[in-house]
Structure formats: C-alpha cells, structure tokens
Amino acid sequence: MAKSKSGAKVKKSLGDRIVDVIIYVVLGLIAISTILPFLYVFAGSFATEKELTEKAFFIVPTIWSLNAYKYAIRTANILRGLRNSIILTAVGTTMCMLFSLTFAYPLSKSHFRGRNFVMNMVIITMLFSGGMIPSFIVYRAYGLYDTYGALILPGLISPFNMIIIKKFFQGLPVELDEASYMDGANDLQIFAKVALPLSKPVIASISLFYGVGFWNDYFGSMIYLQSAEKYPIQIQLRSIILQSSAIVDNMANDFDMYGTPPDKAVKMACTVIATVPILCVYPFVQKYFTKGVMVGAVKG
C-alpha cells in the first residue's frame, strides 16, 4: 500500500478515500432527514387537499394554492395567537435580559463581596426546586393566574444563561475597568457604557435562548392561561392539530367557495406559521450562539 513518508502532504490510501466518501454521504443523509419533514409540511401547506390525499410524499406541489392559509387565518384564530406570541416573546425576552445582565454583572467581579453567597444561592436553585405544584400555588397567590406575568416572571433569570453571561463578562479585559475608574466613572456607568457594548455576542445568543423559550412555551400557557383570547400560537396550533377535522366539518358550507375544506393542508399551514418566525431569526443569530454556547460549555 501507499507508503507515506516524507513530504508535507500525506497521500490518502484508497481505503481512506472510501471512508471519506461514506462519511460525507452519511452526513448528507442525516442533514436531509432533519430538513425533510419541514420541507414536506411546507410543500403540503401550499398544496391542494386532492394532491395531499393522492400522493404519499412530495416536496414540490403541482398546483400551488393558498387556500389552507386563507382558511387558517379566517377560522383558526391563528393571527391572534401569533400576535400574542410576538408580544409575549418581545416583552419576556427584554425583561429576562434586563434581569440576567444586571444580576450577572456584579457576580462577574472577583472583588464583589457577597459573591460566593449569591452564587451558592443560584447553584442551589439549579439542584433543587419547589416543583410544579408549590410554584403553581405561590404564583397564583401572587395574582399571576391567567396573566402573562405567570409565563414571564418565574423564568426571569435562568441560572444556566446567567452563568454564561457572567463568564463572558469575566472575559472582558480588567484594564477597561481600571481606566474607567481613573476617569471617575462609577460601576453603573462602566456596566452600561463599557461592558454592555462589548457584550453583543452573548446578548444575541442569550436573547435567542430566552426568545425561543417564550415562543415555544406550551406547558406554562396551558397551566396558567385560562382566557382563550390570551392563548399564544403553540396552544392554538395544538388545538388545531387535535380538532381541525371537527372545525372543518362545521365550516364546510362556508368553504364551498374554495373547494374542499383543506383539513390536512390547514394543519400544515398552521405548523408552518408557527415555525417560520423561529427560522427567520435563526440565521442571523447562528454565528453568535455557537460562540456563546462555547463560552458556557466550560464549566460554570
């Protein structure tokens, strides 16, 4: 076989190249199997009900149709859910970032007195918690039942995210603090004018984590929200997936103008509506979050 000795470039043997090809193919297949369900549902949401029932699988519909979307928007309260989710995510993420950044900053200073005490307090909450029922009773006693407060306030500071932010602050050069103290700046000014502007990567990635959490939340809304007009998109989507057939039957007459009630396509359209916002943000933040996670991957 290939005897590779001197020379910077070591030639690959035939066996090596075959293994290479296998690796590339397997990775390609994994990537495809990840994305295929999304493509199918995306295509299906624009297809006619006829095509959906006749063809087992396709990723390009022969006839493009917007019926499912028209139907979803008209009947399923999907826009209301979308609006609620956008409000919840925007307000929730902003508040979480505010609390997490201000909490992490003092803890990132090695001279900060009381640091160990507070850090232990945080770590205890990572190890042990009151659990679902005591939390439910306590938050209800705070008057949070059926308000967005019950979804936002309990998660204001995720210990994990806070530690990632703290690590990032710790990585900022100490000389900056020194120089600012010399100029007579106080800690608040240093935090706001020096530390925060340098922390864009971690702010972007942690915002993404919090934002995705709010956008995706289902269980919290299910436990705490009672009024249907407050339901976020995930709850709407869930009820559509479970009940759509019934709704479609009721609305069948109303729907003659569009042809057959697109039961299957409506479910797909609603799935797409709930997924797309996340996928739109994702590419912009991706470069940040890999970095952010790496910082946090080193033990807290």
Added chain:
Amino acid sequence: MAKKKMIKLPDGSEYEANRTSNSKYFKQHIWLYLLLLPGLIYMIMFRYVPMGGLIIAFKDYSPFKGMWGSPWVGFQNFTKFFSNNDFPKLLTNTLGISLLQLVLYFPAPIILSLFLNEVKNMAYKRCVQTLVYIPHFVSWVIIASLTYQLFNVTDGVFNIIAKNLTGSTFDILSKASTFWGLIVGQDIWRETGYGTIVFLAALSGVDQELYEAARVDGAGRWRLMWHITLPAIRGTIIMMLILRVGGILNTGYEQIFLMRNDLNLARAEVFDTYIYTKGIKNGMYSFSSAVGMFKAIVGMVLVLTSDRVAKWFGESGVY
C-alpha cells in the same frame, strides 16, 4: 467555584479585600449592589418561596385554609404515594425512557461530532451543521405535529408508503409498546445536531499539528481518532454524562404530555405528567407536591453523586 484569588484591583491598594472595611466597600460599589438587587428579589420570590411552599407536602392543603392554615399530616402523603400501585409504574416508565435515552440518544451527538470532525471541506461541514441545529429551536408542539403528520395511521406519509410496500400499516402513535421508542426517537432527531456543539467546541481546541505529526508517523484514521480526538473530548463526555445521569428523572414532560393519549398511557405516565394530572387537574395539591418533592430530592442526590464520582476519576465535575 470560588477560588480564593487575592484581588488585583483596578485602582490600587484601596480595593484589596483585606484593607477596605465592608462599609467602605459597600459605599464604593453601591451600584453593583443595586444592579444585583432586582435579580435577588426575583430569586427569593420565584425560586425560594416556592421551595418553602413544599411544606404543603406535609399538610392536607386546601385552598380555602391556605398554606399556613391547613392541618399537618406528617408523612401521610408520602406513604400514600409509595404504597400506591402507580408508583412502580411511574418508576418503570421514567427509568425505561431515561435508560433508553442514555443508551441510544446520549452517544448520538458524540458520533456525529466525530463524523463532522473528519470533514475537511468547511463549506460542507458548515452547511450540515446549520441544518442539523434547526430542530432544537422548534417547539415540542410543532414536533408533535410533524410526527403526527408523518406517522399517523390514516394518512401519514410513513404509513402510506409502508402500506404500498408491505401491505400493512404500523401504528406507532397509539400503542403502549412503541411509546418509549417514539419519545427517544424524537429526542434523537431533535437534539443530536445541537448536542454536537459542546463536543465540536472541545475539538476546536485541539492543535492541528498533533494530527499532522501523528499522520507523518503513520497513524491511520482510527488511531488518530482513538489517541487524539477522543481524549480531547473525554472531559466533555463525562460532564455531559453527569448532567444526563443527574437528570434521569427528568424525562421532559412537555414532550411526553403532547405524545401520550388514552391508548398508550400505560407506558406514558411519568412523574411529571402524574404530578400535573393529580395536582392541577384533580386538585390533589398536597399529594402531588409530595411526589414532586420525592422526585426533586432523588434528582439532587443523583446529580451530586455523579458529580462526586466524576471528581473521583480526576475529572473536573460540574458543581
């Protein structure tokens, strides 16, 4: 985590911990304490008060009498739970799903990272990474909905194709026997890609010259992997294993809650779904708090034990 490092501070001796008195330090850094305050109030109100609320596990709580007014019952809620027939069932299901995850899902990101590490074409690698991270950001509701659309018996893609090929359909969504596999399958599909991040991060720190040198010495692909790549991620693997073992009772209730139905309930009831059903649906607050407390304590013991074991083996541990 607190290393006793003496503080080399910005503006000189004033800041040295043992020189400045506490009150002087406090005045100098009043803003740091003010910044910390909102978070501290949050921690107490939303993390510690609910912990205190666990006293209802030892009471017969009724919403009318309140947390303090309800009568004490000692360990009655706990004994009721342990002597209950549901207990072995919950334990079996929770451990069953967790162990299946440990065996099938835990190694998946490691293997995928090793594969990605072999790819020399950066554009291809980045493209694969971008795609496999996506499912992590998608909600369980959406994943449950995708699963339903792909696998339901009447018009799911999988079953239409299966029927054309084999003549029979496979009802994996509403059978108890397939439930664990279904849950772990979803986990693998959703988290494998994202799970590679920590391992790839560890691998990015490996000096490429190590590979070069070993290759010149005639080491093949497998030896490079065995002697360079795997040792580089050993610490990370152990850390993830600690977290995994520590969370063995956390089976992810949103996911299970969304996938379970009347037909597969026998294998689908785990601690968290049980706490929800008994507590919030049936109003047995004290009983389900006791279940929750049992779970939380066992969970904590597991985390601390596995952490200790890791340190025993010379790894750094998590806490």
